[in-house]
Amino acid sequence: MIDTHCHLLDESFNSDRKEVIERAFAEGITKIIEISVEPSLWQGSLDLCRRYNNIFCTFGIHPHDAEKYVDYTHLLKDEKVVAVGEFGLDYHRNNVDKKIQAEVFEKQLDIAKKIxxxxIIHSREAEVDSYKILSQYKNLRGVVHCFSSTLEYAEKFLALGYYLGIDCPVTYPKADNLRDVVKNVPLEKILLETDAPYLPPQKFRGKRNEPSYIKFIAEEIAKIKNLSIDEVSKITDNNAEVLFGI
Ligand SMILES: [Zn+2]
Known part of the structure:
Protein backbone atom coordinates (compact mmCIF):
# COMPACT_ATOMS: atom_id res chain seq x y z
CA MET A 1 0.00 0.00 0.00
CA ILE A 2 1.12 3.55 -0.73
CA ASP A 3 0.43 6.55 1.49
CA THR A 4 0.27 9.28 -1.13
CA HIS A 5 -0.14 12.14 1.34
CA CYS A 6 1.29 12.69 4.79
CA HIS A 7 3.17 15.29 6.79
CA LEU A 8 5.96 13.45 8.60
CA LEU A 9 7.83 16.67 9.29
CA ASP A 10 5.01 17.76 11.56
CA GLU A 11 6.32 18.38 15.06
CA SER A 12 4.00 15.75 16.50
CA PHE A 13 6.45 13.22 14.97
CA ASN A 14 9.57 14.84 16.46
CA SER A 15 10.03 12.27 19.20
CA ASP A 16 9.49 9.10 17.14
CA ARG A 17 9.61 9.92 13.41
CA LYS A 18 11.97 7.05 12.66
CA GLU A 19 9.80 4.51 14.49
CA VAL A 20 6.68 5.75 12.69
CA ILE A 21 8.39 5.29 9.32
CA GLU A 22 9.76 1.88 10.21
CA ARG A 23 6.38 0.76 11.51
CA ALA A 24 4.77 1.82 8.22
CA PHE A 25 7.26 -0.16 6.13
CA ALA A 26 7.01 -3.15 8.51
CA GLU A 27 3.23 -3.17 8.09
CA GLY A 28 3.36 -3.31 4.32
CA ILE A 29 3.41 0.34 3.27
CA THR A 30 5.70 0.27 0.25
CA LYS A 31 6.00 3.97 -0.59
CA ILE A 32 5.25 7.26 1.15
CA ILE A 33 4.82 10.74 -0.27
CA GLU A 34 5.72 13.52 2.14
CA ILE A 35 3.80 16.71 1.40
CA SER A 36 5.32 20.08 2.24
CA VAL A 37 3.04 23.03 2.75
CA GLU A 38 5.37 25.99 3.10
CA PRO A 39 8.91 27.10 2.11
CA SER A 40 10.55 26.52 5.50
CA LEU A 41 9.77 22.78 5.20
CA TRP A 42 11.17 22.10 1.73
CA GLN A 43 14.77 21.37 2.64
CA GLY A 44 13.77 19.10 5.54
CA SER A 45 11.43 17.24 3.23
CA LEU A 46 14.16 16.64 0.70
CA ASP A 47 16.59 15.53 3.43
CA LEU A 48 14.01 13.03 4.70
CA CYS A 49 13.39 11.45 1.32
CA ARG A 50 17.09 11.24 0.56
CA ARG A 51 17.43 9.07 3.66
CA TYR A 52 14.79 6.59 2.46
CA ASN A 53 14.56 5.15 -1.05
CA ASN A 54 10.80 4.77 -0.82
CA ILE A 55 9.91 8.19 0.50
CA PHE A 56 9.23 10.91 -2.05
CA CYS A 57 8.27 14.53 -1.52
CA THR A 58 6.39 17.45 -2.97
CA PHE A 59 6.82 21.21 -2.65
CA GLY A 60 3.93 23.62 -2.41
CA ILE A 61 2.43 26.54 -0.54
CA HIS A 62 -0.81 25.83 1.32
CA PRO A 63 -3.62 28.41 1.05
CA HIS A 64 -3.20 29.16 4.78
CA ASP A 65 0.32 30.32 3.91
CA ALA A 66 -0.51 31.94 0.59
CA GLU A 67 1.08 35.20 1.72
CA LYS A 68 4.46 33.43 1.92
CA TYR A 69 4.44 32.73 -1.82
CA VAL A 70 7.79 32.70 -3.62
CA ASP A 71 8.55 31.28 -7.06
CA TYR A 72 10.06 27.83 -6.50
CA THR A 73 10.11 26.42 -10.01
CA HIS A 74 13.89 25.84 -9.90
CA LEU A 75 13.61 23.65 -6.77
CA LEU A 76 11.30 21.14 -8.42
CA LYS A 77 13.84 19.58 -10.74
CA ASP A 78 15.11 17.10 -8.13
CA GLU A 79 13.85 13.65 -9.08
CA LYS A 80 12.66 12.96 -5.52
CA VAL A 81 10.20 15.84 -5.82
CA VAL A 82 7.34 14.03 -7.53
CA ALA A 83 4.60 16.67 -7.52
CA VAL A 84 3.72 20.30 -6.91
CA GLY A 85 1.50 20.89 -3.89
CA GLU A 86 -0.37 20.93 -1.76
CA PHE A 87 -1.93 24.22 -2.73
CA GLY A 88 -5.40 25.47 -3.56
CA LEU A 89 -8.26 27.18 -1.76
CA ASP A 90 -9.41 26.91 1.85
CA TYR A 91 -12.64 28.74 2.70
CA HIS A 92 -13.07 26.86 5.97
CA ARG A 93 -10.48 28.72 8.00
CA ASN A 94 -10.34 31.44 5.36
CA ASN A 95 -7.48 33.26 7.08
CA VAL A 96 -6.15 34.64 3.79
CA ASP A 97 -8.17 36.88 1.45
CA LYS A 98 -9.92 34.80 -1.25
CA LYS A 99 -8.42 36.92 -4.00
CA ILE A 100 -4.89 36.27 -2.77
CA GLN A 101 -5.65 32.55 -2.39
CA ALA A 102 -6.83 32.43 -6.01
CA GLU A 103 -3.76 34.29 -7.30
CA VAL A 104 -1.35 32.02 -5.47
CA PHE A 105 -3.34 28.98 -6.62
CA GLU A 106 -2.97 30.06 -10.26
CA LYS A 107 0.72 30.85 -9.89
CA GLN A 108 1.38 27.32 -8.65
CA LEU A 109 -0.71 25.78 -11.44
CA ASP A 110 1.47 27.76 -13.86
CA ILE A 111 4.58 26.32 -12.20
CA ALA A 112 3.27 22.75 -12.52
CA LYS A 113 2.45 23.35 -16.15
CA LYS A 114 5.91 24.69 -16.86
CA ILE A 115 7.68 21.86 -15.07
CA ILE A 120 -1.90 18.08 -5.30
CA ILE A 121 -4.94 20.26 -4.81
CA HIS A 122 -6.22 21.34 -1.41
CA SER A 123 -9.85 22.41 -1.70
CA ARG A 124 -11.85 22.88 1.46
CA GLU A 125 -15.40 24.27 1.26
CA ALA A 126 -14.22 25.80 -2.02
CA GLU A 127 -15.19 23.31 -4.73
CA VAL A 128 -17.04 25.85 -6.87
CA ASP A 129 -14.05 28.18 -7.21
CA SER A 130 -11.48 25.36 -7.29
CA TYR A 131 -13.32 23.77 -10.17
CA LYS A 132 -13.64 27.09 -11.99
CA ILE A 133 -9.89 27.70 -11.78
CA LEU A 134 -8.84 24.12 -12.59
CA SER A 135 -11.12 23.97 -15.60
CA GLN A 136 -9.15 26.86 -17.13
CA TYR A 137 -5.99 24.76 -17.10
CA LYS A 138 -5.73 22.09 -19.74
CA ASN A 139 -3.25 19.23 -19.75
CA LEU A 140 -2.57 19.26 -16.02
CA ARG A 141 -2.84 16.05 -14.04
CA GLY A 142 -3.16 15.56 -10.33
CA VAL A 143 -5.29 14.73 -7.34
CA VAL A 144 -7.98 16.59 -5.45
CA HIS A 145 -6.60 15.77 -2.04
CA CYS A 146 -8.81 14.72 0.91
CA PHE A 147 -11.92 14.88 -1.21
CA SER A 148 -14.87 16.08 0.90
CA SER A 149 -17.38 17.48 -1.57
CA THR A 150 -20.42 16.07 -3.37
CA LEU A 151 -20.72 13.33 -5.98
CA GLU A 152 -21.57 16.04 -8.51
CA TYR A 153 -18.21 17.73 -7.91
CA ALA A 154 -16.41 14.39 -7.75
CA GLU A 155 -17.62 13.72 -11.28
CA LYS A 156 -16.66 17.22 -12.43
CA PHE A 157 -13.09 16.81 -11.15
CA LEU A 158 -12.87 13.34 -12.70
CA ALA A 159 -14.00 14.77 -16.01
CA LEU A 160 -11.06 17.21 -15.84
CA GLY A 161 -8.81 14.18 -15.43
CA TYR A 162 -8.11 14.43 -11.71
CA TYR A 163 -7.89 11.62 -9.20
CA LEU A 164 -9.69 11.86 -5.85
CA GLY A 165 -7.71 11.46 -2.64
CA ILE A 166 -9.65 9.44 -0.08
CA ASP A 167 -8.64 9.81 3.56
CA CYS A 168 -9.62 8.34 6.94
CA PRO A 169 -12.87 10.33 7.25
CA VAL A 170 -14.34 7.61 5.00
CA THR A 171 -14.32 5.47 8.19
CA TYR A 172 -16.39 7.96 10.23
CA PRO A 173 -19.98 6.99 11.08
CA LYS A 174 -21.36 10.27 9.71
CA ALA A 175 -19.50 10.07 6.39
CA ASP A 176 -22.32 8.57 4.30
CA ASN A 177 -21.86 11.21 1.60
CA LEU A 178 -18.19 10.38 1.20
CA ARG A 179 -18.91 6.63 1.14
CA ASP A 180 -21.49 7.31 -1.55
CA VAL A 181 -18.86 9.17 -3.60
CA VAL A 182 -16.45 6.22 -3.21
CA LYS A 183 -19.17 3.79 -4.25
CA ASN A 184 -19.89 5.73 -7.42
CA VAL A 185 -16.44 6.60 -8.72
CA PRO A 186 -14.15 4.07 -10.37
CA LEU A 187 -11.40 2.66 -8.15
CA GLU A 188 -9.02 3.51 -11.01
CA LYS A 189 -9.50 7.18 -10.06
CA ILE A 190 -8.90 6.87 -6.30
CA LEU A 191 -5.71 7.45 -4.31
CA LEU A 192 -5.26 6.46 -0.67
CA GLU A 193 -3.87 9.13 1.64
CA THR A 194 -3.68 9.43 5.43
CA ASP A 195 -2.93 13.18 5.70
CA ALA A 196 -1.13 12.11 8.90
CA PRO A 197 -0.83 13.46 11.58
CA TYR A 198 -4.30 14.88 10.87
CA LEU A 199 -7.63 13.08 10.47
CA PRO A 200 -7.01 9.70 12.17
CA PRO A 201 -9.28 6.75 11.38
CA GLN A 202 -12.41 6.19 13.49
CA LYS A 203 -10.58 3.69 15.69
CA PHE A 204 -8.06 6.36 16.74
CA ARG A 205 -10.24 9.51 16.76
CA GLY A 206 -8.62 12.22 18.85
CA LYS A 207 -5.17 10.64 18.49
CA ARG A 208 -2.34 11.17 16.02
CA ASN A 209 -2.68 9.64 12.57
CA GLU A 210 0.25 7.85 10.87
CA PRO A 211 1.01 6.22 7.49
CA SER A 212 0.51 2.64 8.72
CA TYR A 213 -3.20 3.47 9.19
CA ILE A 214 -3.68 3.59 5.44
CA LYS A 215 -4.98 0.02 5.83
CA PHE A 216 -8.16 1.33 7.50
CA ILE A 217 -8.97 3.34 4.36
CA ALA A 218 -8.30 0.36 2.09
CA GLU A 219 -10.47 -1.82 4.33
CA GLU A 220 -13.39 0.64 4.22
CA ILE A 221 -13.17 1.07 0.44
CA ALA A 222 -13.04 -2.72 0.03
CA LYS A 223 -16.25 -2.98 2.06
CA ILE A 224 -18.00 -0.24 0.07
CA LYS A 225 -17.00 -1.67 -3.29
CA ASN A 226 -17.35 -5.29 -2.32
CA LEU A 227 -13.76 -6.13 -3.23
CA SER A 228 -10.85 -7.62 -1.31
CA ILE A 229 -8.36 -5.35 0.44
CA ASP A 230 -5.71 -6.77 -1.91
CA GLU A 231 -7.64 -5.70 -4.98
CA VAL A 232 -8.12 -2.20 -3.55
CA SER A 233 -4.44 -1.79 -2.75
CA LYS A 234 -3.29 -3.23 -6.04
CA ILE A 235 -5.38 -0.83 -8.11
CA THR A 236 -4.84 2.27 -5.97
CA ASP A 237 -1.07 1.57 -5.79
CA ASN A 238 -1.01 1.41 -9.56
CA ASN A 239 -2.90 4.73 -9.73
CA ALA A 240 -0.29 6.37 -7.49
CA GLU A 241 2.61 4.90 -9.44
CA VAL A 242 1.20 6.10 -12.75
CA LEU A 243 0.34 9.60 -11.53
CA PHE A 244 3.54 10.31 -9.62
CA GLY A 245 5.93 8.18 -11.67
CA ILE A 246 7.16 6.36 -8.54
ZN1 LIG B 1 -2.18 17.55 3.79
Whole structure:
Protein backbone atom coordinates (compact mmCIF):
# COMPACT_ATOMS: atom_id res chain seq x y z
CA MET A 1 0.00 0.00 0.00
CA ILE A 2 1.12 3.55 -0.73
CA ASP A 3 0.43 6.55 1.49
CA THR A 4 0.27 9.28 -1.13
CA HIS A 5 -0.14 12.14 1.34
CA CYS A 6 1.29 12.69 4.79
CA HIS A 7 3.17 15.29 6.79
CA LEU A 8 5.96 13.45 8.60
CA LEU A 9 7.83 16.67 9.29
CA ASP A 10 5.01 17.76 11.56
CA GLU A 11 6.32 18.38 15.06
CA SER A 12 4.00 15.75 16.50
CA PHE A 13 6.45 13.22 14.97
CA ASN A 14 9.57 14.84 16.46
CA SER A 15 10.03 12.27 19.20
CA ASP A 16 9.49 9.10 17.14
CA ARG A 17 9.61 9.92 13.41
CA LYS A 18 11.97 7.05 12.66
CA GLU A 19 9.80 4.51 14.49
CA VAL A 20 6.68 5.75 12.69
CA ILE A 21 8.39 5.29 9.32
CA GLU A 22 9.76 1.88 10.21
CA ARG A 23 6.38 0.76 11.51
CA ALA A 24 4.77 1.82 8.22
CA PHE A 25 7.26 -0.16 6.13
CA ALA A 26 7.01 -3.15 8.51
CA GLU A 27 3.23 -3.17 8.09
CA GLY A 28 3.36 -3.31 4.32
CA ILE A 29 3.41 0.34 3.27
CA THR A 30 5.70 0.27 0.25
CA LYS A 31 6.00 3.97 -0.59
CA ILE A 32 5.25 7.26 1.15
CA ILE A 33 4.82 10.74 -0.27
CA GLU A 34 5.72 13.52 2.14
CA ILE A 35 3.80 16.71 1.40
CA SER A 36 5.32 20.08 2.24
CA VAL A 37 3.04 23.03 2.75
CA GLU A 38 5.37 25.99 3.10
CA PRO A 39 8.91 27.10 2.11
CA SER A 40 10.55 26.52 5.50
CA LEU A 41 9.77 22.78 5.20
CA TRP A 42 11.17 22.10 1.73
CA GLN A 43 14.77 21.37 2.64
CA GLY A 44 13.77 19.10 5.54
CA SER A 45 11.43 17.24 3.23
CA LEU A 46 14.16 16.64 0.70
CA ASP A 47 16.59 15.53 3.43
CA LEU A 48 14.01 13.03 4.70
CA CYS A 49 13.39 11.45 1.32
CA ARG A 50 17.09 11.24 0.56
CA ARG A 51 17.43 9.07 3.66
CA TYR A 52 14.79 6.59 2.46
CA ASN A 53 14.56 5.15 -1.05
CA ASN A 54 10.80 4.77 -0.82
CA ILE A 55 9.91 8.19 0.50
CA PHE A 56 9.23 10.91 -2.05
CA CYS A 57 8.27 14.53 -1.52
CA THR A 58 6.39 17.45 -2.97
CA PHE A 59 6.82 21.21 -2.65
CA GLY A 60 3.93 23.62 -2.41
CA ILE A 61 2.43 26.54 -0.54
CA HIS A 62 -0.81 25.83 1.32
CA PRO A 63 -3.62 28.41 1.05
CA HIS A 64 -3.20 29.16 4.78
CA ASP A 65 0.32 30.32 3.91
CA ALA A 66 -0.51 31.94 0.59
CA GLU A 67 1.08 35.20 1.72
CA LYS A 68 4.46 33.43 1.92
CA TYR A 69 4.44 32.73 -1.82
CA VAL A 70 7.79 32.70 -3.62
CA ASP A 71 8.55 31.28 -7.06
CA TYR A 72 10.06 27.83 -6.50
CA THR A 73 10.11 26.42 -10.01
CA HIS A 74 13.89 25.84 -9.90
CA LEU A 75 13.61 23.65 -6.77
CA LEU A 76 11.30 21.14 -8.42
CA LYS A 77 13.84 19.58 -10.74
CA ASP A 78 15.11 17.10 -8.13
CA GLU A 79 13.85 13.65 -9.08
CA LYS A 80 12.66 12.96 -5.52
CA VAL A 81 10.20 15.84 -5.82
CA VAL A 82 7.34 14.03 -7.53
CA ALA A 83 4.60 16.67 -7.52
CA VAL A 84 3.72 20.30 -6.91
CA GLY A 85 1.50 20.89 -3.89
CA GLU A 86 -0.37 20.93 -1.76
CA PHE A 87 -1.93 24.22 -2.73
CA GLY A 88 -5.40 25.47 -3.56
CA LEU A 89 -8.26 27.18 -1.76
CA ASP A 90 -9.41 26.91 1.85
CA TYR A 91 -12.64 28.74 2.70
CA HIS A 92 -13.07 26.86 5.97
CA ARG A 93 -10.48 28.72 8.00
CA ASN A 94 -10.34 31.44 5.36
CA ASN A 95 -7.48 33.26 7.08
CA VAL A 96 -6.15 34.64 3.79
CA ASP A 97 -8.17 36.88 1.45
CA LYS A 98 -9.92 34.80 -1.25
CA LYS A 99 -8.42 36.92 -4.00
CA ILE A 100 -4.89 36.27 -2.77
CA GLN A 101 -5.65 32.55 -2.39
CA ALA A 102 -6.83 32.43 -6.01
CA GLU A 103 -3.76 34.29 -7.30
CA VAL A 104 -1.35 32.02 -5.47
CA PHE A 105 -3.34 28.98 -6.62
CA GLU A 106 -2.97 30.06 -10.26
CA LYS A 107 0.72 30.85 -9.89
CA GLN A 108 1.38 27.32 -8.65
CA LEU A 109 -0.71 25.78 -11.44
CA ASP A 110 1.47 27.76 -13.86
CA ILE A 111 4.58 26.32 -12.20
CA ALA A 112 3.27 22.75 -12.52
CA LYS A 113 2.45 23.35 -16.15
CA LYS A 114 5.91 24.69 -16.86
CA ILE A 115 7.68 21.86 -15.07
CA UNK A 116 5.24 19.14 -16.16
CA UNK A 117 4.68 17.54 -12.76
CA UNK A 118 1.34 16.50 -11.23
CA UNK A 119 -0.46 18.75 -8.75
CA ILE A 120 -1.90 18.08 -5.30
CA ILE A 121 -4.94 20.26 -4.81
CA HIS A 122 -6.22 21.34 -1.41
CA SER A 123 -9.85 22.41 -1.70
CA ARG A 124 -11.85 22.88 1.46
CA GLU A 125 -15.40 24.27 1.26
CA ALA A 126 -14.22 25.80 -2.02
CA GLU A 127 -15.19 23.31 -4.73
CA VAL A 128 -17.04 25.85 -6.87
CA ASP A 129 -14.05 28.18 -7.21
CA SER A 130 -11.48 25.36 -7.29
CA TYR A 131 -13.32 23.77 -10.17
CA LYS A 132 -13.64 27.09 -11.99
CA ILE A 133 -9.89 27.70 -11.78
CA LEU A 134 -8.84 24.12 -12.59
CA SER A 135 -11.12 23.97 -15.60
CA GLN A 136 -9.15 26.86 -17.13
CA TYR A 137 -5.99 24.76 -17.10
CA LYS A 138 -5.73 22.09 -19.74
CA ASN A 139 -3.25 19.23 -19.75
CA LEU A 140 -2.57 19.26 -16.02
CA ARG A 141 -2.84 16.05 -14.04
CA GLY A 142 -3.16 15.56 -10.33
CA VAL A 143 -5.29 14.73 -7.34
CA VAL A 144 -7.98 16.59 -5.45
CA HIS A 145 -6.60 15.77 -2.04
CA CYS A 146 -8.81 14.72 0.91
CA PHE A 147 -11.92 14.88 -1.21
CA SER A 148 -14.87 16.08 0.90
CA SER A 149 -17.38 17.48 -1.57
CA THR A 150 -20.42 16.07 -3.37
CA LEU A 151 -20.72 13.33 -5.98
CA GLU A 152 -21.57 16.04 -8.51
CA TYR A 153 -18.21 17.73 -7.91
CA ALA A 154 -16.41 14.39 -7.75
CA GLU A 155 -17.62 13.72 -11.28
CA LYS A 156 -16.66 17.22 -12.43
CA PHE A 157 -13.09 16.81 -11.15
CA LEU A 158 -12.87 13.34 -12.70
CA ALA A 159 -14.00 14.77 -16.01
CA LEU A 160 -11.06 17.21 -15.84
CA GLY A 161 -8.81 14.18 -15.43
CA TYR A 162 -8.11 14.43 -11.71
CA TYR A 163 -7.89 11.62 -9.20
CA LEU A 164 -9.69 11.86 -5.85
CA GLY A 165 -7.71 11.46 -2.64
CA ILE A 166 -9.65 9.44 -0.08
CA ASP A 167 -8.64 9.81 3.56
CA CYS A 168 -9.62 8.34 6.94
CA PRO A 169 -12.87 10.33 7.25
CA VAL A 170 -14.34 7.61 5.00
CA THR A 171 -14.32 5.47 8.19
CA TYR A 172 -16.39 7.96 10.23
CA PRO A 173 -19.98 6.99 11.08
CA LYS A 174 -21.36 10.27 9.71
CA ALA A 175 -19.50 10.07 6.39
CA ASP A 176 -22.32 8.57 4.30
CA ASN A 177 -21.86 11.21 1.60
CA LEU A 178 -18.19 10.38 1.20
CA ARG A 179 -18.91 6.63 1.14
CA ASP A 180 -21.49 7.31 -1.55
CA VAL A 181 -18.86 9.17 -3.60
CA VAL A 182 -16.45 6.22 -3.21
CA LYS A 183 -19.17 3.79 -4.25
CA ASN A 184 -19.89 5.73 -7.42
CA VAL A 185 -16.44 6.60 -8.72
CA PRO A 186 -14.15 4.07 -10.37
CA LEU A 187 -11.40 2.66 -8.15
CA GLU A 188 -9.02 3.51 -11.01
CA LYS A 189 -9.50 7.18 -10.06
CA ILE A 190 -8.90 6.87 -6.30
CA LEU A 191 -5.71 7.45 -4.31
CA LEU A 192 -5.26 6.46 -0.67
CA GLU A 193 -3.87 9.13 1.64
CA THR A 194 -3.68 9.43 5.43
CA ASP A 195 -2.93 13.18 5.70
CA ALA A 196 -1.13 12.11 8.90
CA PRO A 197 -0.83 13.46 11.58
CA TYR A 198 -4.30 14.88 10.87
CA LEU A 199 -7.63 13.08 10.47
CA PRO A 200 -7.01 9.70 12.17
CA PRO A 201 -9.28 6.75 11.38
CA GLN A 202 -12.41 6.19 13.49
CA LYS A 203 -10.58 3.69 15.69
CA PHE A 204 -8.06 6.36 16.74
CA ARG A 205 -10.24 9.51 16.76
CA GLY A 206 -8.62 12.22 18.85
CA LYS A 207 -5.17 10.64 18.49
CA ARG A 208 -2.34 11.17 16.02
CA ASN A 209 -2.68 9.64 12.57
CA GLU A 210 0.25 7.85 10.87
CA PRO A 211 1.01 6.22 7.49
CA SER A 212 0.51 2.64 8.72
CA TYR A 213 -3.20 3.47 9.19
CA ILE A 214 -3.68 3.59 5.44
CA LYS A 215 -4.98 0.02 5.83
CA PHE A 216 -8.16 1.33 7.50
CA ILE A 217 -8.97 3.34 4.36
CA ALA A 218 -8.30 0.36 2.09
CA GLU A 219 -10.47 -1.82 4.33
CA GLU A 220 -13.39 0.64 4.22
CA ILE A 221 -13.17 1.07 0.44
CA ALA A 222 -13.04 -2.72 0.03
CA LYS A 223 -16.25 -2.98 2.06
CA ILE A 224 -18.00 -0.24 0.07
CA LYS A 225 -17.00 -1.67 -3.29
CA ASN A 226 -17.35 -5.29 -2.32
CA LEU A 227 -13.76 -6.13 -3.23
CA SER A 228 -10.85 -7.62 -1.31
CA ILE A 229 -8.36 -5.35 0.44
CA ASP A 230 -5.71 -6.77 -1.91
CA GLU A 231 -7.64 -5.70 -4.98
CA VAL A 232 -8.12 -2.20 -3.55
CA SER A 233 -4.44 -1.79 -2.75
CA LYS A 234 -3.29 -3.23 -6.04
CA ILE A 235 -5.38 -0.83 -8.11
CA THR A 236 -4.84 2.27 -5.97
CA ASP A 237 -1.07 1.57 -5.79
CA ASN A 238 -1.01 1.41 -9.56
CA ASN A 239 -2.90 4.73 -9.73
CA ALA A 240 -0.29 6.37 -7.49
CA GLU A 241 2.61 4.90 -9.44
CA VAL A 242 1.20 6.10 -12.75
CA LEU A 243 0.34 9.60 -11.53
CA PHE A 244 3.54 10.31 -9.62
CA GLY A 245 5.93 8.18 -11.67
CA ILE A 246 7.16 6.36 -8.54
ZN1 LIG B 1 -2.18 17.55 3.79
Missing amino acids: NKPV
